[in-house]
Amino acid sequence: MNRPATDLRDSTPNLQPQAGPRGLPWIAALLTMTFWASSFVVIRDVGEAFSPGPMALLRGASAAVVLSVWMLFRRPKFPTRAVTWLILILWGVAWFAAYVVVLNAAERSIDAGTAAMIVNIAPLIIAVFAGLVFGEGLPKRLLIGIVVSLLGIGMITAATFTGYFTIGGLVLSLVAALLYAACVLLQKHFLSRDDSVTVTWAGILVGALVSLVFAPGLVDEVAAAPVEMTLQVVYLGVVPTAIAFNLWGYALKFLPAGLLSSSSLVVPAVVVLLAWVVLG
Template identity: 30%
Template structure:
């Protein structure tokens, strides 16, 4: 692997892994909705500057409604539900629950896009959700609070899945980076609903929580998309996204170092089972993609 590709891989995994404990630090002073709105507004502001420098063209007017919808699902719903979920679920566990996103994406593709979901895919899905159940039983504490938090995080994963499934045609039309700029800004617009009261919260927040929110907005919300786009251009989409299964491991390590969060053995086993199930489903998706590509006369390298 070339060192530039390896560096881009590392940046993506570390930044996305660090987002989960970063949310926990931010929640020490900020409400989940205010943390989410600040994170997206900071990210959107940075992307507006980037778009102006790179002279990224505006999207076609007819595409604006679907761009806003995908921005709402992939960013407004994802970030808000994840932040609310982490009020009762620790950071490492949250990252494991979010790793179910590829399975939701595959199921949505089979329902809405009529893509075939094989027996291997269903086995992987069932395995992953058994892992989620093990995580739930292994966390201890208030079962009701954890169950609600886990449900919210799964809703976040579902929202992100809708974003991934229905973005394909627009990625082809606009490219990864412009489309990401459009949707993050679109998602930030929906978050303006949570603006009231944010000034008082900022003035009363601890310095560490405010730094965490700024970090979340400038780094995990923006930079990984650019790094992943670079990796995708070099090694292909399948290989680029498969590396992201390391994200929960990074999140668990950072959460242990920064927050002192130590998951139980049952939760870790459940996390491992979840990742095995997601990997099986991803293997099924890759296999189908390569079959389609061979029929078209080329192979995804």
């Protein structure tokens, strides 16, 4: 008897969170949010020396080098299915190239705190989509918490608003939020059952390779930029990318996408505080 055709959903792994070390995924999430918050401030600070594309390339290349060195001491566990590789490549381009370039561009015309607030509407998108499509459910407490947090973040951001704002910056921040949500959902749905370190490394390599189109501009800008500015972009690659995205991948293996993404609502508040201290 012929077997019926299997569609993509039939080959998708069980999406229920795995049982993991108690508390460790949340510690990983907290560190991730802290590191990601710092990236908004650094991007804003180095925006005068580096344009969006070259900054994305230097960030991605720095992350790729660090993780490639790590992989010399660790055996990669590559996905075995062709469809997973196709999704991984799409995810790498969207997350580590498109999202980074769009966010860099947004912060050239909007302040760091406002950009962080707009980008972090993504958790609401993720929570609703994951609840309706992935079967994670829509607990009232989660939705109420997200809405209240967004309102609170909006009040904080409004109170600290610098007046540096354009419609273009707003649109780019919204695009970044959509890319953020789409990439988290792709990772949770298709990639979270594979080795998170290998997946993150491969995605960053893909993003860095795509960003090579900005190489000529990067050479000119590194030559002209102060050394401390270049080191700040390298920091973006090492800490908020190489380290933070690995911590995020680890946490996503054990926690529901909607619940974990809601933790990123602390990011705008941290960004406002860091921007006040670092950027004045």
